[in-house]
Amino acid sequence: MVPRRAQLLEFAVLGLLHxxxxxxxxxxxxxxxxxxxxxxxxxxxxYPALKTLLGRGxxxxxxxxxxxxxxxxxxxxxxxxxxEHFADLVARADSSAYEDDAFDVRFAFFARTESEVRLRxxxxxxxxxxxxxxxxxxxxxxxxxxxxxxxxxxQQHGEERAEREVRWLTELIDAExxxxxxxxxxx
Amino acid sequence: MVPRRAQLLEFAVLGLLHxxxxxxxxxxxxxxxxxxxxxxxxxxxxYPALKTLLGRGxxxxxxxxxxxxxxxxxxxxxxxxxxEHFADLVARADSSAYEDDAFDVRFAFFARTESEVRLRxxxxxxxxxxxxxxxxxxxxxxxxxxxxxxxxxxQQHGEERAEREVRWLTELIDAExxxxxxxxxxx
DNA sequence: ACACAGATATATCGGGCCGATACATCGGCG
DNA sequence: CGCCGATGTATCGGCCCGATATATCTGTGT
Numbered sequence: 001m002v003p004r005r006a007q008l009l010e011f012a013v014l015g016l017l018h019x020x021x022x023x024x025x026x027x028x029x030x031x032x033x034x035x036x037x038x039x040x041x042x043x044x045x046x047y048p049a050l051k052t053l054l055g056r057g058x059x060x061x062x063x064x065x066x067x068x069x070x071x072x073x074x075x076x077x078x079x080x081x082x083x084e085h086f087a088d089l090v091a092r093a094d095s096s097a098y099e100d101d102a103f104d105v106r107f108a109f110f111a112r113t114e115s116e117v118r119l120r121x122x123x124x125x126x127x128x129x130x131x132x133x134x135x136x137x138x139x140x141x142x143x144x145x146x147x148x149x150x151x152x153x154x155q156q157h158g159e160e161r162a163e164r165e166v167r168w169l170t171e172l173i174d175a176e177x178x179x180x181x182x183x184x185x186x187x
Numbered sequence: 188m189v190p191r192r193a194q195l196l197e198f199a200v201l202g203l204l205h206x207x208x209x210x211x212x213x214x215x216x217x218x219x220x221x222x223x224x225x226x227x228x229x230x231x232x233x234y235p236a237l238k239t240l241l242g243r244g245x246x247x248x249x250x251x252x253x254x255x256x257x258x259x260x261x262x263x264x265x266x267x268x269x270x271e272h273f274a275d276l277v278a279r280a281d282s283s284a285y286e287d288d289a290f291d292v293r294f295a296f297f298a299r300t301e302s303e304v305r306l307r308x309x310x311x312x313x314x315x316x317x318x319x320x321x322x323x324x325x326x327x328x329x330x331x332x333x334x335x336x337x338x339x340x341x342q343q344h345g346e347e348r349a350e351r352e353v354r355w356l357t358e359l360i361d362a363e364x365x366x367x368x369x370x371x372x373x374x
Numbered sequence: 375a376c377a378c379a380g381a382t383a384t385a386t387c388g389g390g391c392c393g394a395t396a397c398a399t400c401g402g403c404g
Numbered sequence: 405c406g407c408c409g410a411t412g413t414a415t416c417g418g419c420c421c422g423a424t425a426t427a428t429c430t431g432t433g434t
Binding site for chain 2: 034036037135147149153157161164
């Protein structure tokens with residue numbers, strides 16, 4: 001069963017736990033470190049997501065390595081089922097991998113993704129942006145004069161942002177084709 | 188009571204209905220025309236939102252101007268309360284006006300916003316982006332080498348996108364200061 | 375010594391918004 | 405005449421966010 005919506009957090013939690021067991025607060029910090037301040041994920045989703053993953057047996061509670069006298073934390077670790085599930089997710093390159101919100105999170109775990117899948121995700125996203133660009137340009141010719149100046153400026157800016165991302169993706173795709181590096185843990 | 192979340196659709200519907208009564212399908216099309224294909228809003232929110240607005244008396248059903256023989260549509264028009272409510276929303280320049288998702292929609296209705304408010308929204312958004320940029324740059328110096336190359340590339344790209352938007356906002360702010368045009372209906 | 379701020383840590387609630395889906399009518403095309 | 409894409413209204417499940425509550429720990433200033 002393919003999840004329709006992104007389930008970004010589940011994916012991210014499973015990915016992060018590959019680096020070893022941790023607790024919720026640290027997961028959220030590491031996640032936002034990886035995504036940057038322009039794309040954060042909130043606690044309001046994280047803690048419920050952890051419970052869901054626990055209930056599905058994809059993660060398990062691990063003993064908190066004692067910190068002499070400090071308040072104990074709830075530490076989670078990956079189960080075998082969790083590892084398997086993440087491997088399935090990470091091998092997937094359908095639209096749920098390059099749709100707006102999903103792409104960043106998927107990209108953040110490219111180091112754990114096979115080169116071939118990386119390539120398909122990058123190309124999928126680029127194709128999507130190019131489709132949108134074509135549509136907006138086509139419309140721009142015949143209808144931009146009907147818009148007020150602010151709306152026109154907004155579209156212009158959106159167009160340029162998409163064009164930039166397409167160029168960025170193209171660079172990455174070219175680099176990926178030249179050096180199809182294998183996945184593996186990186187510092 | 189200030190709405191915590193954006194309620195983008197309510198705002199947009201009220202704004203669009205200032206141009207005359209229409210039906211749901213047309214509202215969604217006009218909205219996505221204004222926002223561009225990179226930032227669409229869905230039916231799944233629109234029709235429920237229309238009902239909510241109807242229940243609150245901010246919009247009302249209007250007679251469908253007959254289209255001889257065609258299937259009738261559900262046409263809505265603004266009420267006096269709706270106009271008033273929109274005026275309140277549009278005069279607001281707090282964080283709910285320049286937070287990520289909200290900004291685009293707010294911007295799309297700048298033609299109906301007072302120059303002073305426009306300026307505060309633009310500056311608010313720029314300030315927010317600059318804060319984020321400062322944080323990410325500060326961290327970049329001491330920790331970017333700890334990240335794998337993909338995560339680093341993602342952050343780099345996010346940084347550049349934010350820098351571009353800051354420059355764009357600055358241009359708009361300067362233009363707004365030079366020519367503080369009044370709000371009014373534009374073609 | 376004490377207060378106070380800010381980071382650490384877990385958790386819940388309400389609700390906005392999305393994607394998928396269903397169903398029906400209409401116009402144009404071959 | 406049949407098919408397809410656009411028009412049109414509507415609902416459902418569910419991801420995710422922001423606000424909020426609570427409690428402990430650490431650092432700083434005084």
